[in-house]
Amino acid sequence: MSRNQLSFDVLSDKVIGEFSWRRKELTLLKNKIPSVKNPLQSAMIRATLPLLYAHWEGFVKVSLSYYLEFVSYKALKHNELKTQFIALSLQKKIGALKENSIQSKTQIIDFIFSSSEKQSNIPTKNIINTKSNLGYDVLDEILFIMDLKDVHFESQETLINDLVNERNYIAHGEHKLIDYDTFTEFFNDTISLMEYLKTKIENSALLETYKKPAPNTGNRCTSP
Template structure:
């Protein structure tokens, strides 16, 4: 994946990524609102998996953009906070854990010690894992992996797990689920709120250089 070298480019990509999702979610809300009583349940059932797709898609895409931005700063591993160093040397860490051979462990440790003075090359393509099931637990792991706080999202963990993910899974597995149109619109607004928060978190972290280790 290409590097993102400027904050302006990062903001532009984030704006584009969120903009089209906002428009589509707004369209879903309109379709649900305009459906008659008979079709309302069907419209909501069709809309919830799409809403979930925007939740997972934006978190994954925007977090990946953030890592591409960090790659684009051409910093050394030793300049980065620990959570980002992991993205560059995770394979070697896994080698140490998986191998029983001292030779492999020693080689991996030497690599890690020497690599810290080299330019960071974060493995972006597979770094952000939503596991196709972006629950609050998975989301927290993503937040922590990129150095973000959890506190302001916590009040919406039940909404993520029960109102969005559980319903999406029911529908995806062909099970009947009756959701009112008003309930869907409220859910969509809450998800959009979290997507905006996440975007702001990324923009602030990039602008303030929160990915850099404090000297």
């Protein structure tokens, strides 16, 4: 894909499509779960909850990979980008430099400063790593890399950790059951969080929050 092909509209379509098919599949399954407690209800909750987690993890990984590609294809200069994206662009070259002496550390600093006017080359493969266990700490690290952290994600820490824990209980064969109301709350909150992330990506792309803020060039008042 050429750089000018990954426009905001293309990114938005990709992220919306990714969210929509996942929500549709999960809703179809949820609607099959009996609202009255019985063995079928318990079995379907145990079957659907790991899939709910899988769609959450998958959406995080795929949608943020699209966003990273969107930023990468802009090919901005390093001095136009937020620090996280500069670090991604330069990490391979910096990692090749030894850091065990003041001389080598000085070389790293010189390299960073000398690269400020150069075009970025942000890698996109294997950057969004959910570690197949997307607890809050892992998500927080990913959001930091993408400069997408905010208080709403922080407020959902318990939900995110509970969701991965419930998935693990089932995956490890433990006979731990949650009731229908608790599952419904998990379901609704997870779908809402996926939608929030979708909107966050779209807004960040549209507002170009990946760029370093322009310096304040307003005139300063001076005393006569």
